Amino acid sequence: MTGTETQTERPEAYLAGIGTFLPGDPVDNATLSKVLGVNQDWVEAFIGTKTRHFAKDLSTGEVQWSLADLCARAADRAIEDSGIDPAEIEFVVMGTATPDTLMPATVNHVVDQLGLNQLPTYQLQSGCAGAVQALDLAHGFVTSGRYRTGLVLGGDVCSKHLDVHMDFSTVPPSELVNFVLFGDGAGAAVLSAEPGARRIAVHRVLNRLTGLGRAPGQVIEWFGIADRNSDKQAAKEDYKAIEESVPVMAVEILWELLGELDWSAEQLDFLLPPQLSGRMTKRIFEQLGVPGAEEVSCVAETGNNGNALPFVQLERLAARIAPGQRALGVAVESSKWIKGGFALEMV
Structure with missing residues (x-):
C-alpha cells in the first residue's frame, strides 16, 4: 500500500x-x-x-x-x-x-x-x-x-x-x-450490514476458551443405545467451582472489552450480566462494580434457559436503549470455562 x-x-x-x-x-x-x-x-x-x-x-x-x-x-x-x-x-x-x-x-x-x-x-x-x-x-x-x-x-x-x-x-x-x-x-x-430501524451496532464480540487443564464445571452426558439405561447422572455441576469462578471471570470479561474499545466504565449505560440464577446474577452484577450502568437481567422470571438468555436480555435492552447509549454483555460458560461478551451502541 x-x-x-x-x-x-x-x-x-x-x-x-x-x-x-x-x-x-x-x-x-x-x-x-x-x-x-x-x-x-x-x-x-x-x-x-x-x-x-x-x-x-x-x-x-x-x-x-x-x-x-x-x-x-x-x-x-x-x-x-x-x-x-x-x-x-x-x-x-x-x-x-x-x-x-x-x-x-x-x-x-x-x-x-x-x-x-x-x-x-x-x-x-x-x-x-x-x-x-x-x-x-x-x-x-x-x-x-x-x-x-x-x-x-x-x-x-x-x-x-x-x-x-x-x-x-x-x-x-x-x-x-x-x-x-x-x-x-x-x-x-x-x-x-445495514443499521435498520434498531440501529444497534455490534462493536465487539469476545469468544475465548480459557479452561486449559481445568476440570469442567458442568457436564451433560450423551446416552447412546449401549448406555441409555445406565445410572450415570445426566447433568451435573460443580456449584462451588461455578460460584467461585464465574464472578471473577465476569469481571475479567468486562474490563477486557472496555480496554479493547477504549471505553471507560462510566461510559456504560447498560450492563447485561451472566444469567445463572436470580441469586447469583444479583451477586455478579454487584461484583462487576459499574453502579452507573443499568442492569438488564431476566433469569429470575425466565429461569436459566441457556442459550436463549442473551436474546431475552437483548430484547429488553432494545426497549430501553436510546441513541448514543452503550451496552456491554457478559456471558460465562462453566462447562469448560469459556469467556463470552459483546459491546453494543445505538447509533
Whole structure:
C-alpha cells in the first residue's frame, strides 16, 4: 500500500431485529415445589428464581414444543421486528446445548420451518456461551463482507432431563437443583450490514476458551443405545467451582472489552450480566462494580434457559436503549470455562 492509499474501513454489523419465545405459562416456585417435592422457601432462598417456562406439560409430562419449534417462533419474531424479507437471509447460525437430535442438526429443522433453502447453516454445540459464539461467527461473516444479512439463533430445552413421573425423593441434591434452576426458551436476532430501524451496532464480540487443564464445571452426558439405561447422572455441576469462578471471570470479561474499545466504565449505560440464577446474577452484577450502568437481567422470571438468555436480555435492552447509549454483555460458560461478551451502541 502506498502512502496515498487509504485502507477501506471495515463494515459494521447491526442488530436489525430481535425476537424471543418462551413456551407456555410461567411456572412459579409453588407449582414446581409440589411436582418435585422440594421446599419452596429453599428454592427462593438458594436459587432466587421466581418463575420459569417449560416445553412440556408438568402435569402429564407431554412434550408440547421441540427446540426447533421454539427457535422457529423466535426467528419469525426477529424477522418481523427487522422488517426484512426472509429471502434476504443469507446464512443461519445457532447455538444450543440441548439439540432435538444429534442428526439432523436442529438448526436445519428450524430453517425448514421458516421456509428457507439453499443457504449455509451452522450449529454450535455449547452451553451458556453458545449464543455469543453464534453471534461471533455471524459478526465475522457480516463485517468481513462475505454476507450482508444473517440469522442468529440460541435456545435450549432443559426440561428434556425432567421426568415428571420419577420419584424425586431418590434424586441426589446435586441433580435435583437442576430442575429448579433451568427452564426452556429460544431467541433470535437478525444481524445485518445495514443499521435498520434498531440501529444497534455490534462493536465487539469476545469468544475465548480459557479452561486449559481445568476440570469442567458442568457436564451433560450423551446416552447412546449401549448406555441409555445406565445410572450415570445426566447433568451435573460443580456449584462451588461455578460460584467461585464465574464472578471473577465476569469481571475479567468486562474490563477486557472496555480496554479493547477504549471505553471507560462510566461510559456504560447498560450492563447485561451472566444469567445463572436470580441469586447469583444479583451477586455478579454487584461484583462487576459499574453502579452507573443499568442492569438488564431476566433469569429470575425466565429461569436459566441457556442459550436463549442473551436474546431475552437483548430484547429488553432494545426497549430501553436510546441513541448514543452503550451496552456491554457478559456471558460465562462453566462447562469448560469459556469467556463470552459483546459491546453494543445505538447509533
